[in-house]
Each structure stands twice: as structure tokens, then as C-alpha cells.
Amino acid sequence: MNIYQHIDFTLLEPTTTESEIIDLCVEAKNFGFNSICINSCYVSIAKKLLKFTDVKVSTVIGYPLGAMATASKVYEAQKALEDGADEINMVINLGYLKSEKYISMLQDISKVKQAIGTTPLVVIIEISELNKNEIIKACELCLESKVDFIKTSTGFSKNGATLTAVKMIKKTLKDQAKIIASGGIEDFETAIKYVEVGADRVASSYISGLKKKSQQLRNKAIFEKYMENKKNNDLISEPQGQIAYRKESR
Template structure:
């Protein structure tokens, strides 16, 4: 296991997918959000499908990836709808697609239907990044393991823990989820979402084995770290090694 020692704010931002899925956000507010993402150069932004073209335009001169969601937040749309939405997002310029797993199928152990759905979405996404959101807080451990294994078998790039509506809110819950994924789906990457709002928590998550962190507090996490580690200026007083008379 890697013990993370973040060297600077740029490295920290590279592990964070800065998220804003507010369904009532205005274009002006989204523009401000994207400019903040641009300022700190996050790994990606995760936004509503409506704003993918805007994000591609604002972030065109950066290496920040644009991610969006399919079947969000409940995941119970039919497969054809999810495939159509995924294709539409790719056509709009999205670099990453996050699809919410159908939890009804998972709990009913309809693994064949889940595998068919994920395989169809994988094909629609092509060489872009595919993440499968499985809402771990709502699942038993064996269900988490089965979901992650299904995602891995369908060549998804990431398994993601939550939509943010029902999220693990304690480090021990997150570490338990990470351990399950590492054991039962060791080839798939892991993204933790929900409740990560400070550097210390982010560092613990990465140390536990996560590859990325999704957070709507990404800007605050990196900015606070930057202010503490890089913007602290202390001018020492001059000293003398001779005794005063």
C-alpha cells in the first residue's frame, strides 16, 4: 500500500474530480465553477449533461477532463435510455461517463441484465473513461463485491462509491469499501465520493488505496492546502552567536 505524501497543491488537485451536479445552477454560476476548476487544474470536472459543451469551451486550453452522468441519481432507467444518453454525452465532447448501476437488478441478483447493460454502455462510450456508481451505503458487502466484479468484467475503468445522495460518511466505511474492491475486483480503479471535504480525509482515502476522489469541495480542499503549505511566509529574525556585553 502506498503512503501518500502530497508534495504540492498541483499534485493534490490531480487526484480530485471537482464536482457540481446542482440541478438548479445557472449558466453564470457554472461558468464561475469552471473558472475555479481552471485555476487549480483538477483532474476532471463532473457536471450535468446540460453544461458539457460549455465546459469543453471554457476548459479547451487545459488538460482537465470533462465528466458527466448517466442514469443519475437513481439508475433505474432502461438500458436503451442509458446507452442513448451515453452516446449523446460523447458526441457533446465528454471525456468521462459516470453511469449509476441499476440497484434493483443488483438486489434481485439479475447479474445477466446488469452485465448486458454495462457491456452496451461500454461499447457506446468507446475509448472514453467509464465509471460505474454503485451506491455502497445502500448495499451489503457481498453486493458491493458483486457490483465491482461486474464492472470489472465489463471493462469499466472505475467503480465509484456514491452519487452523493447516500454516501459513506466515515473513513472506516470508505476503507472497508476500498478493501472489498481491491480484493474482489483488483484490476478496476476506485473513486471515493461523498464527505471528503478536507485534505486530511483526502490523504487518508488515497493512502487506503483509492485512485481518485470526487468532491464538490475540491476547490476548498486544494485552496486551504495551498494557503497552508505554499503561501505561508515567515521571515525569521536575525540571530547572533555572540554574547551581549
């Protein structure tokens, strides 16, 4: 088993810098990870850095709570696609599920799926906040919404993935959608166990042995070259010789 191809390498801390994103991309290329999962403000950067590689750029919307308006999630998803995202991760509205507002939850997921078309949709159900029946119900609603993946956790709640939950989700999905185990997975041995019980992919922000190598892979020249290109791209020459700065918000 090539475990690297099953790993989504995540970096979702609110303090994440551009330099750290560049390190992540270099590491993902060198190890051949399936994808990186990052906050949407860095999607365009990562997409450029991972051009001509097989590493996908995945981003999160409605993150980490999932409680914002559906229209906001739709806008986030569409903007992420414009910036080059290969995959969208959305968090379910846990309040809707707890309130048994199943139609509202179904619409929340379905409208995002409709907005992104054929782009894969990953739905994060946050298992640590749910009981067994709620996990099953969440999976059933995801299937009805035609999602592509169900992800166990955001990594920001009480606990992450469990082998028991992945087995339960696998049984409920009956291969109609795939599974991403996420949260608390810190080494290859644990990652392999999740794949063996039914997870198609494993999301982790830290796999033992890679953090040290990541520091070794820091490349000052890459960062300086990127910043130089970024500065040049942000300057647009007008016919009169004036210089106009591209607006950052559209």
C-alpha cells in the same frame, strides 16, 4: 503528493446555473484539478471553457437512481460524447443487483461501455445501499464489463464513501480497474487518506478552503463574454439574409 491532480470537482445540484458552471471551470483551471463532473446539459459549455487545459469534462448518465432503461442510458452517453464529454459516469441498476438479475445488470453496463468505445466508463455502485457481498458482486460484474473506474457513491444517498469500502473494493479489483472515492469528502486531509488506502481519485463538491476562493474567482467579464459568444453562435445567417435559430434538441 499533488492532491489536486487526484480530485474530481463535482457540481451536480439540479439548480446549478450557467454562471456556477463557469465559476467551476475557472476554479478547476486555477487549481489544476483532474476533472470536473457535471450534469450533461452543461457539457458543451464546460468543454469550450476548458479548451487548451488538462482538466477533463466528466458527466453522469442514469443519474442519480440508475433505474432507467438501458437504451436510455446508452442514448444519454452517446449524446454526452457528441457534446464533448471526456468521461462517462453511469449508475448501476440497484434493483437488478438486489434481485440477483446479474445478466441484466451485466448487459446494462456492457451496452453503455460498447456504445462509448475507448472513452473511460465510471460505474457508480452506491455502497450505502449494499452489503459487503453485494459490493463485491457489483465489482465483479464491473470487471466482467471491462469498466475503467468504480465509484463509491452518487452523493444523493444515505452516506458516501468509507475507507473500509474502498479497501474492500481495492482487494476485489486487484488493479484491473481504478477507484473513485465519492461522497462526504470535504477536506484535503480526508482526501489524502482515501488515496493512501487505494483510491485513484477523489470526487468532492466541496473541499475546505476552496469555496471562499471560488467566490473570489467569480469573473463577471468571463460570463458576459461567454453569453455574447453564445448568442452569436446561436444565430445562423441564411443566404437570403434571413436569420434561422439553431434547434436546441436534435
